[in-house]
Each structure stands twice: as structure tokens, then as C-alpha cells.
Amino acid sequence: MVFMYRLIKAKTFLLLTSPVPVPYISRQICSGLLSIRKMNGGKDSVSEDSMPGRGGAGIKLRPSPDCIDRRECRGAVETSSDSLGVRHGSFGKRRSRIDLRSEQRSGDGNSSKFGNKNIPAHVKRSKSGQSYRKPDEGGNHVAPFDICLSGSRDSAVLKSLQEMEENQENVEHPIEESGGQGVLRPGMVLLKRYISLGDQIEMVKTCREIGLGPGGFYRPGYKNGAKLRLQMMCLGLNWDPETRKYEDRSPADGCKPPCIPREFNQLVETAIQDAHGLLGKDCTLSNVEDVLKVCTLSNVEDMLPTMSPDICIVNFYTTNGRLGLHQDRDESSESLDKGLPVVSFSVGDSAEFLYGDQRDVNKADKVVLESGDVLIFGGKSRHIFHGVTSVIPNSAPKALIEETRLRPGRLNLTFRQY
Numbered sequence: 001m002v003f004m005y006r007l008i009k010a011k012t013f014l015l016l017t018s019p020v021p022v023p024y025i026s027r028q029i030c031s032g033l034l035s036i037r038k039m040n041g042g043k044d045s046v047s048e049d050s051m052p053g054r055g056g057a058g059i060k061l062r063p064s065p066d067c068i069d070r071r072e073c074r075g076a077v078e079t080s081s082d083s084l085g086v087r088h089g090s091f092g093k094r095r096s097r098i099d100l101r102s103e104q105r106s107g108d109g110n111s112s113k114f115g116n117k118n119i120p121a122h123v124k125r126s127k128s129g130q131s132y133r134k135p136d137e138g139g140n141h142v143a144p145f146d147i148c149l150s151g152s153r154d155s156a157v158l159k160s161l162q163e164m165e166e167n168q169e170n171v172e173h174p175i176e177e178s179g180g181q182g183v184l185r186p187g188m189v190l191l192k193r194y195i196s197l198g199d200q201i202e203m204v205k206t207c208r209e210i211g212l213g214p215g216g217f218y219r220p221g222y223k224n225g226a227k228l229r230l231q232m233m234c235l236g237l238n239w240d241p242e243t244r245k246y247e248d249r250s251p252a253d254g255c256k257p258p259c260i261p262r263e264f265n266q267l268v269e270t271a272i273q274d275a276h277g278l279l280g281k282d283c284t285l286s287n288v289e290d291v292l293k294v295c296t297l298s299n300v301e302d303m304l305p306t307m308s309p310d311i312c313i314v315n316f317y318t319t320n321g322r323l324g325l326h327q328d329r330d331e332s333s334e335s336l337d338k339g340l341p342v343v344s345f346s347v348g349d350s351a352e353f354l355y356g357d358q359r360d361v362n363k364a365d366k367v368v369l370e371s372g373d374v375l376i377f378g379g380k381s382r383h384i385f386h387g388v389t390s391v392i393p394n395s396a397p398k399a400l401i402e403e404t405r406l407r408p409g410r411l412n413l414t415f416r417q418y
């Protein structure tokens with residue numbers, strides 16, 4: 001609700017005070033949010049069938065200040081324009097995307113700013129110098145993956161809703177069954193059903209909209225050619241499983257990663273504060289047995305440091321998607337050493353999430369992450385092995401699917417600070 005309220009308030013203010021369209025302003029604000037950071041490489045951790053480690057090579061990176069200047073990548077946008085627009089019923093009414101389309105079409109497409117800097121070698125370019133998506137093995141054009149089903153009431157949506165209804169009649173998902181809210185281990189906190197339905201809906205719509213544009217969703221692969229069992233899009237900085245580095249271009253189309261929407265970051269910060277509240281309570285309870293243990297605000301911050309995300313990896317898992325046990329270790333060594341947390345939002349179908357000290361599924365603990373859950377792991381838990389073993393079909397909130405037509409599957413956003 002806080003997210004929705006802030007969003008409406010900000011948009012109303014901008015609409016009332018601005019002579020230019022809100023989406024334009026939002027993008028400018030977004031640019032201003034990004035700060036320049038000196039970065040160095042993280043260490044590495046690779047496993048078969050898992051997300052490999054993200055070894056930074058000591059390069060200096062910074063979230064691109066103009067990461068949402070979509071005109072730079074007009075070629076890439078044009079190729080995906082079929083999947084945007086009014087044919088998506090209520091989505092088409094969203095002013096931002098329509099404005100975005102016309103801006104993209106009327107943009108000068110000047111690729112000089114794009115330059116040759118940092119463009120991955122395998123990204124193809126047209127004669128005019130515009131980038132476009134890599135064709136698949138069969139040479140077919142690959143448009144960004146649409147996390148939502150198109151058509152107002154097409155049969156796939158109806159089938160999905162019907163199955164969901166049947167499933168939800170038979171299966172109960174009480175919070176206790178899926179693992180309760182609270183401190184799972186030092187530095188690891190689960191906030192159950194933390195994101196309101198309204199905010200989940202906005203999140204899906206926003207991710208869909210960004211995901212269809214430059215730097216949008218694609219199916220990443222590893223160096224050995226194997227594909228991850230998910231669709232991915234990176235915001236702020238791009239993480240490439242093939243190079244295992246953070247870079248400032250998407251390998252799918254050579255475009256700069258889109259910015260992280262300000263509302264997402266606000267929710268991350270509020271979630272960390274609320275996690276601190278839980279950690280504080282946890283301390284108070286332990287004090288009953290251990291009076292010497294004093295829990296102050298500062299050591300709550302030591303257990304789970306605060307962070308300002310400049311990276312968001314957005315994953316979409318279809319119902320047979322998964323992600324092997326891995327560690328998130330490619331952020332800067334400064335960030336890793338401080339234990340700055342990874343904050344994870346789950347939306348859509350529930351998933352079985354494994355975590356533990358070793359890369360061994362038999363030794364890992366399991367928790368079910370449901371739509372609206374926020375999982376935070378930092379401090380002593382920053383280096384845990386974790387992964388997604390399965391997505392539970394038809395477990396998403398029905399109203400979320402009705403409102404967004406999110407495909408069967410799960411959307412996951414992990415925020416980090418480089």
C-alpha cells in the first residue's frame with residue numbers, strides 16, 4: 001500500500017506540475033538516482049547446472065547515467081514493437097508505454113552515442129549501426145520474452161484461471177506450512193506476504209513494460225552453451241552468466257540496462273528496516289535466556305546492514321523453471337565484505353527455495369516462497385548457497401493473474417548493491 005500510495009502521490013504531483021509527459025520525467029529522475037561507484041571484482045563460484053559465480057575482473061563499472069535513453073537502441077525496440085501496444089487491452093491504456101512507443105519511433109535513432117564502447121562482440125549490428133537481438137540457433141529473430149499473456153481473455157488465460165481455481169480449492173497454503181515469517185538464520189530474514197497485492201500488480205506491469213524494451217527479457221546461457229532455465233533481465237547493471245561479470249550492456253541486444261524504478265528501491269529499503277525490527281525482537285526474546293546479550297540498533301545493523309540497490313536481476317521462471325544451488329558473489333569485494341544483503345521479491349506462483357552452507361541439496365534447508373514474500377540474506381548469510389528447485393503450478397493469487405495476465409510461473413527480483 002505504501003508503494004501504491006507513494007506512486008500515485010508522485011505521479012499526481014508530476015502531472016499537476018509538469019508541462020511534459022510523466023514518463024519522460026520519470027526516466028530523467030531515474031537517471032539522477034544512479035551514482036558513480038568505483039568497482040572491483042568479486043570472487044567466483046561455479047557449479048554445474050547452477051548460476052555460476054559472478055567474478056568481476058577488476059573493471060570499473062558504473063550504472064549508466066543514461067541507461068533508459070531507449071532511442072539509442074531503436075533497432076532493438078522496433079523489432080519488439082509487435083508485442084507492445086493497444087492489442088493488450090488494459091495494458092495498452094497505460095500512457096507510459098504508448099508515449100514510449102511514439103518517442104521510440106520519432107527518436108532520431110542516432111547511434112553515435114552508442115559508439116563501440118563495451119558492446120559485446122557477439123551483438124549483431126545493422127548497417128545503420130543499430131543493435132538488435134541475436135538470432136536463435138535456427139536463425140530466427142528473438143523478441144524480448146513477454147511475462148504476460150496477450151489478448152484480453154484468451155483461452156490460455158481462462159485455462160490458467162480455471163486450473164488455479166481448482167487447485168486453490170484443493171490445496172491450502174497456510175503460512176505455517178510454507179515456513180513462517182521471521183529470522184531463518186543469522187542475517188537471513190523472511191517477510192511473509194509483505195508486498196501488497198496492489199504493489200505486486202504494479203510490479204508485474206512495470207517489469208513487463210520494461211522487459212519488452214531494450215535490455216529486456218532474454219534467456220541467458222552459460223559459457224558452455226547450456227541455457228539457464230529462466231528468462232532474465234537486469235536493471236542498473238547487467239550480469240551476464242556467460243562472462244560471469246557485471247557489464248553496462250545487455251548481451252541480448254547491446255543496450256544499456258534499464259534503470260531500477262524508484263518505487264522498487266523504496267520498497268527494498270522499507271523491507272530492510274522492517275527486517276531490523278524483527279531482528280530486534282528476536283534479540284529481545286533471546287535475552288530471556290541470555291541476559292548478557294544486549295541488542296541495540298547498531299548491532300541489528302551489523303547483523304543485516306542497510307544497502308541502496310544499484311542492481312536488480314529480474315528472473316522469470318515458467319512452471320518448469322529452476323535455478324541450481326549457487327552463491328551470489330560477483331558484487332564488489334567491498335559490498336561482499338560488508339555483508340550488504342541481497343533482497344529478493346517473489347511474485348506469482350510459489351517456489352521451493354533451498355538454502356544452506358554447502359552446495360549440497362541434501363544438506364540444504366527448504367522454504368516455500370509465495371507471492372508477496374520478501375527474503376533478505378546479508379551479514380553472516382550473505383554467502384549462503386541457494387537455488388530454486390521447483391515452481392508450484394497454479395499457486396499464484398488469482399486476482400494477480402486476473403489483473404496482469406502474468407504467465408503461469410514466477411517472477412523474482414533480487415536487489416543488490418555492487
Ligand SMILES: O=C(O)CCC(=O)C(=O)O
Nearest residue numbers: 313315328344388412414
Ligand atoms: O529466484 C530466486 O528466488 C533466486 C534468484 C537468485 O538466486 C538469483 O537471481 O541470483
Ligand SMILES: [Fe+2]
Nearest residue numbers: 326327328386
Ligand atoms: Fe542468487
